[in-house]
Amino acid sequence: PITPILAALVAITLVGGIAAVAGPMLPGGTRHVLRERAEPPLDLHDYASPVTNFRHWKVDRTEDTLFTITGLPEGERLRLATLDTFDGIVFNVERDSAAFVRAGDRIDGADAGRLVALDVSVGEYAGVWLPGVGDWREIEFTGPGASGQADTLYHSHSTSTALTKAGVASGDTFRMTGDLVTSTDRAELKDARTAPDRLPAPSLVPEIVGETAEDLAGDGTTIERLTRMETQLKDGFYSDGRDGKSRAGHTAERISTMLSSPTLIGDDEQYAVTMALMARSLGYPARVVLGFYPEDPAVTSGAWEVRGGDAHVWVEVDFGQHGWVTFDPTPDSDRVPTTEVPRPLPKPDPQVPPPPLPPPHDGEEDPMVNSTDRAIGDRKDLATLFAVLRIIGTVVGIAAAAAAPFLLIAYAKRHRRTRRRRAPRTADSASGSWDELIDTAIDHGNRPPANGTRVEEAKALAAAYPTLSLLDTARRIDDQVYGPLSPPAEAVDQTWQRTADLTAQLKRAHPPLQRFVGFCSLRSFWAGRGVQRSKPELPRPAQTQAAT
Secondary structure (H helix, E strand, O other), rough: OHHHHHHHHHHHHHHHHHHHHHHOOOOOOOOOOOHHHHHOOOHHHHHHOOOHHHHHHHHHHHEEEEEEEEOOOOOOOOEEEOOOOOOOOOEEHHHHHHOEEEEEOEOOOOOOOOEEEEEEEEOOOOOEEEEEHHHHHEEEEEEOOOOHHHHHHEEEOOEEEEEEEEEEEEOEEEEEEEEEEEOOOHHHHHHOOOOOOOOOOOOOOOOHHHHHHHHOOOOOHHHOOOOOOHHHHHHHHHOOOOHHHHHHOOOHHHHHHHHHHHOOEEOOOHHHHHHHHHHHHOOOOOOEEEEEEOOOOOOOOOOOEHHHHHHHEEEEEEEEHOEEEEOOOOOOOOOOOOOOOOOOOOOOOOOOOOOOOOOOOOOOOOOHHHHHHHHHHHHHHHHHHHHHHHHHHHHHHHHHHHHHHHHHHHHHHHHHHHHOOOOHHHHHHHHHHHHHHEEEEEEEEOOOOOOOOHHHHHHHHHHHOOOOOOHHHHHHHHHHHOOOOOOOOOHHHHHHHHHHHHHHHHHHOOHHHHHHHHOOOHHHHOOOOOOOOOOOOOOOOHHHHOOO
8 A cells, every 4th residue: 555655756756856847948928817818798887877978968068979870760869878777876777677698790680660771970979888770680880999899799679779898989980770660659559558567676766756756647548647747747947057957967866856846947867767767656667768869850861960969868668569659758948947027017106195384483493403413313323333233243253153163074074075076096086985974974973893894884884774775885886996997987976976865864864963963073083994995006008098
């Protein structure tokens, strides 16, 4: 039994010696790692919701040409992205429901309409989402980045949406062929029902959405209720924010504020999201579509220059065998709110008879006595005025002295938040949004363990705030901070909006007195929560920076 052991030891010694001698003489080479060649799967959370660009296009880039389209039939709409899930912050594309799969230059599908070919020339647009019409059948990239765009092409049959991870930008061109199905006339939907709602359930939807939906829809058939809801929303007012009467965004707070205001005011983004959420609350499968169409349909004949002002957002509801039916709940752009208050008609002055003449004096007036009386009266009036001013000044001074500490605390916390929000690196800005949330928890008496990760802090605070989605938010921020690339500014903006909403919910979880104590607390300034959880700046290859 000893012989095999000795033989094994001799063999190991010989192999080690040969490796030590021959290793340095072997030619050097590049170390290949499989993960460097394997392409990671598509993750739609890497891309900001395309509808967040709507107001930027509509207001800031109204006259900029985003695309030039040739071949679009008159009256049809150019689609960019279909959004079917709501998380309380944005309407976005749900990966599971959209079922995006790798696609080649030909996309299989049973033709149900007519084939339409579009020639697309990209202008001032830059992004991963590709404009098209109908269900995609073929695509041919012909621009300078055609190879990379074709290799990273994804398509979704359920939403008729396509994207390329390589993205398109100014100078890129491609030709797409779509299977365009004619829209169903609403008169044919009199007795039709919607398909079963298999879309992802929206989250954090305000209660006022469902309550208002019942009031607006009323009774009747499905198409009657949806049409009535569309008409009621179109009776609102249009504002794209240039008049300062409508905020951008479509968060749960924004929609709730819009519905609770005395007057409906907003643009396509708010109205389309509102109707989609209302329809979902009634059990109808509704989604939001971002695309383009001109005010004059005849403009699309020939080469149509798609400008930022042509951007629109609308709603689609699935009527099963009848397909997706389009609804436009946004008021016309000329229905703008007015601030002028009509003046009442002038009233005639009452006819009052003149006062009677004073009786004549028997003797002459003493001018010295009258002037003295007037001077004494004037001094009394001034003394009274100065006394009132002294009282007002004293009250204002006391109030200012009492409010000064609170103003300083508010300024210090606001300054800290601004510094974190405007961090030079987007990853540090994303990390700062979580720090703001944790500092609020500390000021309200719930301090997480020191030196913990974001996930550990979220789990520690879950007991005090079980209704907040802290764990999911912590993981999203970790993905942005520790990811291979710096997160885009749009994604960081969404993260700050999400943590701001969570912070507001965290405060509301406490009684008013404790909220006031938390506002006055300075514990978060010396909490000493441990090491910094941000990624150090590393040099990046030029190709990676370009991709970012």
